[in-house]
Amino acid sequence: MSKVEEFEELRPLLFSVAYRILGSVGEAEDAVQESWLRYDAAPVRPESPRAYLCTTVTRIAIDVLRSARVRREAYVGDWLPEPLLDDPYQDPARATELADSLSMAALLLLERLSPLERSVFVLREVFAFGFDEVAAAVGRSEAACRQLLVRARRHLGEGRPRFEADPGEQRALAQRFFEALSRGDLEGLQSLLAADVQLVGDGGGKAPQLARAVTGAEQVARLLATFYPLMVRTGISCEPREVNGQPGALFRDREGKVLHVLALEVLDGRVRAVRSVINPDKLGHLGPVADAWAVDREVRRARRRER
Structure with missing residues (x-):
């Protein structure tokens, strides 16, 4: 050889x-x-x-x-x-x-x-x-x-993390999560989240990001239910994928460019953490990367119109 x-x-x-x-x-x-x-x-x-x-x-x-x-x-x-x-x-x-x-x-x-x-x-x-x-x-x-x-x-x-033994149950929960996310179903999302769930975003200062992690089922569900339906209506697509061996999704802009990746941590039948990577420096290996700032401006304009 x-x-x-x-x-x-x-x-x-x-x-x-x-x-x-x-x-x-x-x-x-x-x-x-x-x-x-x-x-x-x-x-x-x-x-x-x-x-x-x-x-x-x-x-x-x-x-x-x-x-x-x-x-x-x-x-x-x-x-x-x-x-x-x-x-x-x-x-x-x-x-x-x-x-x-x-x-x-x-x-x-x-x-x-x-x-x-x-x-x-x-x-x-x-x-x-x-x-x-x-x-x-x-x-x-x-x-x-x-x-x-x-x-x-x-x-x-x-x-050290513990994960659900049945990947099928994980996938089923993730499917319900992303369906509720696309509809902006506040109650549906909240029912799937652990009480102490955390939403963490990584923009690295190079993309729109959370000022700090958001904690608690009600707070996380409210934030997700507010912004993700707007993203869908502005042409963002959600592609369920396994991310680092766990349920997640790849989000693309209307041109098919990678906007960000969402990874879920599932424990005891609930989503314990939602982690979003939107830093463009961390997405290039997945394909052409979207302009997250432009998408953010479009989403915020859509939100103002709907108020």
Whole structure:
């Protein structure tokens, strides 16, 4: 097998590891590409391409995450991971761990960890790497990696997300949610929301966004029921999709350009969180991006006309 064939066979795994460490599609893709360049330039062919490439992409991701932490501290508004519609790596033996670790809730929880803790946790808990492999990947001893994993678990604590066991029930609830959303059905929306539901928007200062997260079923339902029917009437379409392994939707303007992505977190038969990513820098991997400011002006004009 050629180097190119070996790399392409491992690319889904490399991307999936890098994305969970970084929470960014673009940065994960760049890390994977850089790992290929280093692999291709290696003077001696590694005995294990998988070990070499996983180590390389992990170390690149750790370095990128360290600098990204500084940028995120100055981020405008709430920061959310870049939405991922399809995870390229599939392993039936690890399906539950892979799905849970991909969710927005899980990725946000991983933000509590240091880059080393996060990398050790992802490699060991999500992808079931042996401690010898983890140690080689992060450049620490096995004993140190065990301690890093203990610290990571402690930092995550009871915050680790739980999800409904039946994806069919999730999809059914999401369908009712989006139907109520398109109608502006305040009572219908409120009945589907957890009492302490949160609505969080990520515009990064580059698109219209909430000044702060909105909390509570009545407040969230009222805000959604006010604005989304107006968006529909101004030509915005809602395309139900799985977002980071959970129910969600892709919204497009009348030209078919991506406006924003909505991800739902479902727990105990209710929507616990609604997360909206509208920052155009986080949507480019999904296709041409709409002008969110222009859409916002049109929606506000429509609202004034209907008053």
